[in-house]
């Protein structure tokens with residue numbers, strides 16, 4: 001670290017001193033930037049590190065508002081320098097200060113998470129000061145937006161859980177079925193390497209996939225013997241009812257469609273529409289397998305639990321005819337290679 005870097009260049013901006021860490025191994029450039037920052041309004045506290053390692057160490061024990069980053073350091077080169085600083089602290093605004101006048105690298109740097117990309121010496125005194133303050137404000141706005149989205153996502157999850165409870169309270173025999181199905185559907189989606197957003201949608205659809213059973217008389221749901229054909233046809237309405245309940249909610253996932261199709265089968269033998277193959281969306285294909293495996297392994301009012309071996313035999317036998325083979329392979333891997341437990 002440079003000896004002089006403790007010098008505080010103080011100025012009241014919103015009554016707050018802005019603490020900067022400059023990663024720069026060229027003493028001439030350090031001097032230039034320090035003079036620029038002094039020249040404005042004395043509002044910055046500037047610390048310097050001549051290598052990536054020393055800067056990252058400094059971040060361990062010091063609060064910093066923004067980083068000025070040379071991409072070419074003795075121990076780090078190019079965009080990787082940005083990634084390593086963000087790996088240390090992802091909430092730091094980073095302004096790249098470099099000699100590399102390359103538009104493509106500038107765009108890539110911003111994609112990597114830098115707030116701005118400046119060519120050394122290109123920004124005047126006032127401009128550099130503004131760029132730093134704007135970078136900090138943008139990063140703060142980004143943090144607030146992320147936190148609001150997280151809150152919204154938590155609220156959405158809680159709402160879906162509350163909806164799940166409404167059907168399980170009326171139907172204690174399948175209480176927990178939706179949750180266990182949802183967890184298995186998520187694990188299958190992860191095993192298939194779907195993107196994280198899609199995985200979340202599969203999980204949430206699983207949590208409420210039987211919500212349409214709210215319309216079925218409780219005595220039918222809890223009947224301790226096999227159902228008559230009339231009762232079965234009443235039960236078969238639940239995907240459509242579930243869809244109708246959910247279709248007006250503007251989820252960022254195809255939840256209503258997944259719920260509607262979770263009893264469809266690839267050969268057209270399912271319900272309510274008798275859809276075939278790719279007419280069934282992937283989310284519903286995943287949910288169908290998770291639903292069947294959970295149902296076979298659980299106790300039902302009219303029969304005891306049949307066990308995981310029966311469930312595995314069923315999806316193995318029917319893969320490609322009733323169930324999607326990629327989904328089935330992923331589900332089998334979970335139970336046979338990864339010791340998945342409900």
Ligand SMILES: [Fe+2]
Nearest residue numbers: 209210262263
């Ligand atoms: Fe169902």
